[in-house]
Amino acid sequence: MKHVKAVIFDWAGTVVDYGSLAPMGAFVETFEQFGVPITIDEARGPMGMAKRPHIAALMALPRVARAWADQYGHAPNEADIDAIYDVFVPKNIAVAASYSSVIPGVAEVASALREDDIRIGTTTGYTREIIDEILPGAAAQGFSPDSIVCTGDTPEGRPSPYMIYRTMPALGVWRTREVIKVDDTAVGIEEGLNAGTWTVGVAVSGNAFGMTEAQVKALSPDEFASRRHAAFQKLQAAGAHYVIDSVADLMPVVYDIDARLARGERP
Numbered sequence: 001m002k003h004v005k006a007v008i009f010d011w012a013g014t015v016v017d018y019g020s021l022a023p024m025g026a027f028v029e030t031f032e033q034f035g036v037p038i039t040i041d042e043a044r045g046p047m048g049m050a051k052r053p054h055i056a057a058l059m060a061l062p063r064v065a066r067a068w069a070d071q072y073g074h075a076p077n078e079a080d081i082d083a084i085y086d087v088f089v090p091k092n093i094a095v096a097a098s099y100s101s102v103i104p105g106v107a108e109v110a111s112a113l114r115e116d117d118i119r120i121g122t123t124t125g126y127t128r129e130i131i132d133e134i135l136p137g138a139a140a141q142g143f144s145p146d147s148i149v150c151t152g153d154t155p156e157g158r159p160s161p162y163m164i165y166r167t168m169p170a171l172g173v174w175r176t177r178e179v180i181k182v183d184d185t186a187v188g189i190e191e192g193l194n195a196g197t198w199t200v201g202v203a204v205s206g207n208a209f210g211m212t213e214a215q216v217k218a219l220s221p222d223e224f225a226s227r228r229h230a231a232f233q234k235l236q237a238a239g240a241h242y243v244i245d246s247v248a249d250l251m252p253v254v255y256d257i258d259a260r261l262a263r264g265e266r267p
Helices: 022-033 040-044 051-060 062-072 078-099 106-115 128-140 162-171 186-195 213-218 221-237 247-262
Strands: 006-009 119-123 147-149 179-183 198-202 242-244
Touching (some): 006 162, 006 247, 022 040, 051 062, 051 078, 078 128, 106 119, 106 247, 119 162, 147 162, 162 179, 162 186, 179 186, 186 198, 186 221, 198 221, 198 247, 221 242, 242 247
Parallel strands (some): 006 119, 179 198, 198 242
């Protein structure tokens, strides 16, 4: 590979945790504990953001804000967001390790990238404590990136490009056009676009589907096609240069981008 120098992956739903399920239970349980139940679909809406802004976005949903006001007599405020966050984080840390299974094809792609001398970075909406729970299992299954930047490591999380800007020097790369960002959420695609990288959306293994691999395989062909189309549209609408089913399908995209760079094309 002559022109692509680095690939920066998201974590949950992209390289581990097929369906991006780990945070969902923790969000739903936490809001339940405060007497303001939310649905899995509501919890999924802001996925990809750092977790405190994610909670703030959930609290700002009109239905949730009304339910909170009914329960507590006032609209949700910063102290309420902090209270929920303080309960959420230990729950997420507790389940993270059990959702560290590497998505099929990821280890092989990581190996292929290394063979082509392409560096591997990661950015995540997870805190360092959560990633520390996931890392050993992921490494044992063949995914061990050269760099990890977590929420809290930069002034802002996604959709700002700060985490990518912090990753690039760690990987020894300075031209953003030589970098590919791979993510399963719209806000992660925006992160890449705001940084000036190529962007690849992951439709089936991630947040857009929100199902285990077994559940995906159990779908009827029509249902799968319908859900896949919706997931592709969501990521394309966010501006993704490419959309694939899972990271297993990434290498042909990397070769295509390399050829486009050789022709003088830019993201």
